[in-house]
Amino acid sequence: MSRFKFKLQKLLDIKIKDEEESKLRYTQAQNQKKIIENNLRNLEMNYKKYSDISKAQDVVTQKITINYLSSLTQSIKVTNEQLEKEEVKVAKAKEDFIEKQIKRKSLETLKENEMLRLKKEEERIEQITNDEFALYAYIRNNASA
Numbered sequence: 001m002s003r004f005k006f007k008l009q010k011l012l013d014i015k016i017k018d019e020e021e022s023k024l025r026y027t028q029a030q031n032q033k034k035i036i037e038n039n040l041r042n043l044e045m046n047y048k049k050y051s052d053i054s055k056a057q058d059v060v061t062q063k064i065t066i067n068y069l070s071s072l073t074q075s076i077k078v079t080n081e082q083l084e085k086e087e088v089k090v091a092k093a094k095e096d097f098i099e100k101q102i103k104r105k106s107l108e109t110l111k112e113n114e115m116l117r118l119k120k121e122e123e124r125i126e127q128i129t130n131d132e133f134a135l136y137a138y139i140r141n142n143a144s145a
Helices: 007-050 059-143
Strands: none
Touching: 007 059
């Protein structure tokens, strides 16, 4: 079989590189989202932990606890907003990754089809050659008889 050379190999290599970069961005976006989710979970746990003001023994401690809870509430709100933004980023990164994956697979399919076409053509030429040899052998055997 002759050496196969795909004419669009450089383009395929570029598409593979783009897909890998997109995959990396998608993974980073997912990791960032997980960090924000963990941060939110910790803030909510702290809020639950200190939400019972009646445990405070004096007025000063109650005021400090109320201020802390207010601060936690604000932090939870900001973190929720960050989480929503990060979810949008993750969705966009996923769409981009899928799009680049489709483009790469399309080129790979073209390459495979071209390889199959070339292989079939070589098999056809080989079959013709074998048929000619068989015909010559038949003629030679019948001519001498």
